[in-house]
Amino acid sequence: MRKIVAGIVLALVAAGCRDGQVSAPVGALSVLAPDRPSTLDEIAAGPVRALVPDEWNTMPTGSALHQGVWASPRPDAWPRIDGSVAGMAATYVDTGRTGVPSDYFYLAATGPALRRLTRSHDCRADTRRVVVDNRPRFLDGRRGSPGDYLATAEGACHVKGAPTRWAYFVAAPGYGDMRRIGIPSSGLYIVVAVAPDTRRGNGLVRRLVEGARFGNAGVRDFIAAARASAPR
Numbered sequence: 501m502r503k504i505v506a507g508i509v510l511a512l513v514a515a516g517c518r519d520g521q522v523s524a525p526v527g528a529l530s531v532l533a534p535d536r537p538s539t540l541d542e543i544a545a546g547p548v549r550a551l552v553p554d555e556w557n558t559m560p561t562g563s564a565l566h567q568g569v570w571a572s573p574r575p576d577a578w579p580r581i582d583g584s585v586a587g588m589a590a591t592y593v594d595t596g597r598t599g600v601p602s603d604y605f606y607l608a609a610t611g612p613a614l615r616r617l618t619r620s621h622d623c624r625a626d627t628r629r630v631v632v633d634n635r636p637r638f639l640d641g642r643r644g645s646p647g648d649y650l651a652t653a654e655g656a657c658h659v660k661g662a663p664t665r666w667a668y669f670v671a672a673p674g675y676g677d678m679r680r681i682g683i684p685s686s687g688l689y690i691v692v693a694v695a696p697d698t699r700r701g702n703g704l705v706r707r708l709v710e711g712a713r714f715g716n717a718g719v720r721d722f723i724a725a726a727r728a729s730a731p732r
Contacts, residue, residue: 530543530544530545539553539554540552540553540554540707540711541553541554541558542711543558543569543571545560545561545567545568546560546567546568547683547714548567548568548569548590548591548592548712548713548714549590549712549713550568550569550571550590550691550708550711550713551707551708551711551712552569552571552708553571553704555573556572556573556586556587556588557571557572557573557575558570558571559571559575561589561591566591566592566593567591567592567593567594568589568590568591568592569589569591570587570588570589570591571587571588571589572585572586572588573586573587574586574587575587580616581614581617581692581694582616582617582620582622582623582657582659583616583617583620583622583623583657583659583666583694584622584659584660584662584664585694586694586695586701587693587694588691588692588693588694588708588709589690589691589692589693590690590691590712590714591689591691592682592683592688592689592690592714593605593608593686593687593688594683594685594686595685595687596685604636604638604687605672605674605687606635606636606639606647606648606672606674607639608672608688609649609650609651609670609671609672609688610633610649610672613688613690614668614670614690614692617657617666617692620657622657622658622659623655623656623657623658623659623666624655624656624657625653625654625655626654626655626656627653627654627655628651628652628653629651629652629653630649630650631650631651631652631723631726632648632649632650632676632726632727632729633649633651634646634647634649634674634676634729635647636674645674646674646675646676646677646679646729647672647674647675647676648671648672648673648674648675648677648678648679648726648729649670649671650669650670650671650672650678650722650723650726651669651670651671652667652668652669652670652709652723653667653668654667654706655667662696663696663697664694664695664696664701665694665695665696665697665701665702666692666694666695666705667692667705667706667708667709668690668691668693669690669691669709669712669719669722670688670689670690670691671689671722671726672687672688673686673687676725676726676728676729677725677728677729678722678725678726678729680725681715681716681717681721681722681725682714682716682717682721682722683714683715689714689722691708691709691712691719692709693705693706693708695708
């Protein structure tokens with residue numbers, strides 16, 4: 501049974517990534533404070549907010565599983581998220597739509613969610629920080645484990661002669677303190693950004709990741725909550 505449910509979770513995440521280029525109705529996307537002087541727009545799609553360079557094309561995700569927003573100067577190529585194309589995505593997976601227990605999303609957060617960046621021969625991770633990693637009981641974790649996970653990373657890619665920088669945030673709330681903030685029905689949060697390897701791009705990827713918000717919480721809020729449930 502464990503392997504069957506794990507397989508369902510991984511299939512759902514893979515399907516959501518493939519369907520990321522399908523757009524939702526235009527009315528689902530809005531620009532907040534568009535008149536402020538900035539090279540970044542704050543975009544809202546439902547309970548998700550994200551900072552996006554104003555010259556990028558922005559779209560809400562239209563997958564039945566992944567909800568949120570993504571943007572890129574090359575929207576046709578961004579959904580593969582392999583480090584070759586600049587872009588960003590801030591999405592979450594609604595457990596109510598999948599019918600899968602939330603603690604099983606630990607498998608997606610620790611494995612295939614961003615495999616084209618983390619497992620590619622063209623990319624490397626310069627820094628990686630696992631803030632909390634509480635293995636669920638069904639994966640031989642400790643009794644009463646909240647089954648939550650949160651990690652951040654930054655790195656670089658060199659795909660077909662194009663050097664880029666990337667950063668990501670991934671979190672699976674499980675039954676930990678992260679469940680109390682953000683989007684109550686979410687089993688998985690993912691924020692990822694890729695930009696050209698330039699002075700501006702190096703700072704941009706971090707700013708795009710840290711600028712994402714889900715409901716009432718930003719990335720730093722999730723990190724603080726994760727630390728509260730970290731093993732001592």
